[in-house]
Amino acid sequence: MSDKSAKDDQNRSECADYVDAIERSVGNNRDSQGIGVIRLGRSAVGFVEEISGEDGKECPEFVATRHEINRIAGYWIDEHLEQDFYFFITQSTGSCEWRRSIFMRRRLDRLAEVLGEKSMTELWDDTVTRFRQRHTLSDEDWRIFRDGTEEERETWRQKNIPVWHAGLPDAQ
Numbered sequence: 001m002s003d004k005s006a007k008d009d010q011n012r013s014e015c016a017d018y019v020d021a022i023e024r025s026v027g028n029n030r031d032s033q034g035i036g037v038i039r040l041g042r043s044a045v046g047f048v049e050e051i052s053g054e055d056g057k058e059c060p061e062f063v064a065t066r067h068e069i070n071r072i073a074g075y076w077i078d079e080h081l082e083q084d085f086y087f088f089i090t091q092s093t094g095s096c097e098w099r100r101s102i103f104m105r106r107r108l109d110r111l112a113e114v115l116g117e118k119s120m121t122e123l124w125d126d127t128v129t130r131f132r133q134r135h136t137l138s139d140e141d142w143r144i145f146r147d148g149t150e151e152e153r154e155t156w157r158q159k160n161i162p163v164w165h166a167g168l169p170d171a172q
Contacts, residue, residue, distance in 0.1 A: 025138060031107050031110065032051045032056055033104035035051060035098075035099040035102050045095055045099075046095040046096060046099050047096075048096050048099050048100055048103075050103075051099055051100065051103045052099075066115075068117070069111060070115065070123065072107075072111065073108065073111040073112075073115060073119075074123050074127050076104050076107045076108050076124070077108065077123060077124055077128075078127050078130070078131060079100070079104055080104045080105075080108065080128065081128065081131045082131075083097060083101065083104070084145075085131075085135065085145065088145055088153065089157065089161060094143075109116055141156065141160075145157045
């Protein structure tokens with residue numbers, strides 16, 4: 001077997017091991033299945049405390065009230081908006097954000113099953129209002145964030161985040 005062929009086999013094996021590790025990773029609750037921390041040798045990828053850590057464990061001995069579930073749904077909606085806005089501003093993401101996105105979506109889907117579509121729509125609307133107030137986003141800012149073209153988004157970033165753009169080579 002040639003050196004190149006042996007190296008290709010090793011790379012395929014390492015990739016297969018990584019994929020297997022992702023598929024085997026089991027978090028501490030049903031919404032973290034397959035997105036937990038992956039350990040390969042001495043390396044660990046994707047540890048997120050509220051998903052993979054002690055804070056991510058379910059508490060089966062405590063049953064939440066409907067009022068509390070509404071608050072939990074509002075929390076995850078806000079976390080979802082904050083993460084999307086962070087990506088919008090920085091154009092940067094990683095494995096932790098990927099895990100949080102999947103986890104948030106699963107949580108919100110399960111909460112929607114409990115609360116129903118009407119309640120979830122109202123919670124989204126209320127949370128978006130508070131989010132926009134906190135970040136002082138106008139109707140146009142919101143439109144660009146949610147539905148703008150890449151050119152509109154980049155123009156918005158250059159106008160609204162001058163400190164961030166000051167370090168970029170093409171910033172003027």
